[in-house]
Amino acid sequence: MAYNDMYVIFYKVLAYLYKALKDGKNPSWADLQFNSTIIDIPYAYWMHIMQELIDEGYIKGVKTIQTKSGLIFCDNGIYITAKGVEFLETNSLMRKAKDFLGESFQTVLNALVSGLTQAAVGNSH
Template sequence: MAKDDFFYISYKILAYLYHAMKKGEKIDPGVFDPQNYRVSYPYLNDILEELKENGYIKGVSFIETKDGKLITGLSDIKITIKTRIAS
């Protein structure tokens, strides 16, 4: 993946969530496997956390552990109205 891949990965995630919502499909948590984006688990978590903190996604939670952050709720993840308006 390119050095400046943050926005590319963010777009891919948001586009997937938007299309799933529009079609009424359930979210596949496997889509959020870091290998799909050729990045590390902590980096993908950072991207998802940034999207949540900035109001683009909801439904996920981040839990601090001694080994880093654990993400929960991927099957409940959704885009927000903020994202849909910005599209």
């Protein structure tokens, strides 16, 4: 595996969203961008990955807008779905991605999520 493999990026996005959910925090759209701390890939590749995660039903709360210059995604309360959690927890490629990234990623993930704002009470999807 490599740091920019599709399943590694899937793992990073889903692990971040699940950690934020479990900790009662609002995910930051900036943390999930193509040039963020945890994701550093070309924009077109990021667009493809986000579309896959949306199409497969692993994430929701992303608004898709068609413009003259192409498709863009906007945060509309992004979150991981139950299907996304199941994929994250049971898929063998997700386990391989987690093992590949190791403890250093978990440390970065914990730091990012700990700095997020608390989710509002009653803010459910």
